[in-house]
Every structure is written in C-alpha cells, then in structure tokens.
Amino acid sequence: MTDTTHTAPKSAPKPPGRLAEFWSYFKENRGAVMGLYVFGAFVFVALFANFLAPYDASAQFRxxxxxxxxxxxxxxxxxxxxxxxxxxxxxxxxxxxxxxxxFVGILVVVIAATGGILIGLLAGFAPRWLDTIIMRLMDIVLSFPSLLLALVLVAILGPSLINAMIAIAIVLQPHYVRLTRASVINELTKEYVISARVAGAHLPRLMFITVLPNCLAPIIVQAALSFSSAILDTAALGFLGMGAQPPTPEWGTMLAESREFILRAWWVVTFPGLAILFTVLAINLMGDGLRDALDPKMKRS
Known part of the structure; x- marks a missing residue:
C-alpha cells in the first residue's frame, strides 16, 4: 500500500527588508559602527547638556x-x-x-542640501545653455579655498555664529549641486523616467517624485560628510574670531580664548581640540560606512 501523504512545500525565505540589508552592509565596516556609537553619544550629549553639565556654561568661579x-x-x-x-x-x-x-551641523546641512538639491535638479532638467551657466557659477565658487571664501562672506555679513553657518552653507552648496545634477542626468536615460514622460507626467512630478528619490543615496553620504565639515569650519572661524563670539561655549571659540595659556594650562586647549577631533573623525567614519552600504558599486554581487 503506497503512502499518499504529501509534505507541504517549504516556503521560500523572505528577503530581508531594506533596513536589514542596509545594516548588514554597514556593520561590515567596524570603523563605521564605532563612529556611529560615538556620534550617538555626541547627539545624546547635545540634547541633554542641561541635565549632564554640573554647572552653567557661563558660571564663573573666580x-x-x-x-x-x-x-x-x-x-x-x-x-x-x-x-x-x-x-x-x-x-x-x-x-x-x-x-x-x-545645531551648526544640522542647520548647515539643511540649508546647503536644500538649496543644492533644488539647483541641481534645475540644472539636470534645464536646457544646455542654462545648465552650462549654473555649473560655471558652481565652478567659480569651488575654485576658491572653502575657508577663505567663508571668511570673506563672514567679513561681509559680520562675525557671529548665524552668519558663520550661512557662509559655510553657501560654500558647501556647490557639492550638492554637482552631485544632484550628475545623479539626475544618469537617471534621465532609464526606462522608468522615459515611461513617466510618455505617460504625461508634469515636470514637477517628474523632478521631485519620479527622479529625486532615486538620487538620494549619494546625497545622504554627502550630507554626513558635510556635517563634519560644518563642525570643523565653524570651529576654524570661531578660532579666528569670525564665528561664535565669547562667552559662547563653542569649541573653536574656546580654543581661541585659551591659546595664550597653552604652555601653563594645557587642558584649556587640549580638551576642546580633542572634542573636535573625535567628533569629526566619528562622523567621517560613519560617512564611509554609509557610502559602502548605499552605493551599489560597493556592495558584493
């Protein structure tokens, strides 16, 4: 007598979600994971400084x-x-x-990325003559040393933390423009964009809904790297007296206030410098991990 029972076919394993896939690639870079932990601690300290600090930042004990x-x-x-x-x-x-x-990093990245993405989208979809004008203007901005251009802009606007952030955002914006334009031009030749054009999609929908979401991966990586650049440039402007003004407890300003005591009170210069070093290093390591996880060319086949 034959056995007529049948075993139920095993279901195929469910493919990992996007977040799980991203983390599987990201965690392969140990430096990036370490940078993420340090950045998380940095964010925690920034959000809860009122509760963590034993004294007010301006309290003086003579x-x-x-x-x-x-x-x-x-x-x-x-x-x-x-x-x-x-x-x-x-x-x-x-x-x-x-x-x-x-606060500086977030605001600078938001301003630079928003303006850069809009201009980059416009350049990618614009006629050749307008695209050429936009990109030549970006090349002119990029031809100046970034810190020197930021210094000139702050000198025009006046030394303050807000003006320093605006100047740094303007300096960083061309990177987003070039990156967004290159991504848009690459996407315009793909079939889904051609299908959307044939279906009669209006230009704003084509730009912001069809094309832009597929250009975000390199922009996210650039935003992470710009975050560290913003912190570093703000500290440099503060050290030169063109950024945050005393008694603001900004790390670059703290360095500027204490540089004359470097020989007899090493801690007043060393600790702000180490804070800048570890924060910028952690964000750069995290940016490398984001690049490895989001760039298809960096992934294993």
Missing part, C-alpha cells in the same frame, strides 16, 4: 581659575576637567559646546 584636571596635582573633584582662565568649568562648557556643534 577662586578656582586655571584649576587642573582632577587626576593632576592640585585638581578638585568639583571640576573633573579643570577650569579655564575665568574659572568656568571645562566639562560644562564642553558639554554645551556639543549642543552648538550639533
């Missing part, structure tokens, strides 16, 4: 000026990282400085 860190002879546990020349707690100022750096 009896404890240039107090060394707690592990050095003469240190005080009330000020774990020491104090600056005005008796302000270094730890509190560094924590509040993370908030300013995060």
């Amino acid at each position: 009896d404890f000026t240039l107090l060394p860190p707690v592990w050095q002879e003469g240190g005080n546990w009330s000020f774990p990282l020491g104090t600056d020349p005005l008796g302000r707690d270094m730890l509190s100022r560094l924590l509040y400085g993370a908030r300013y750096s995060f």
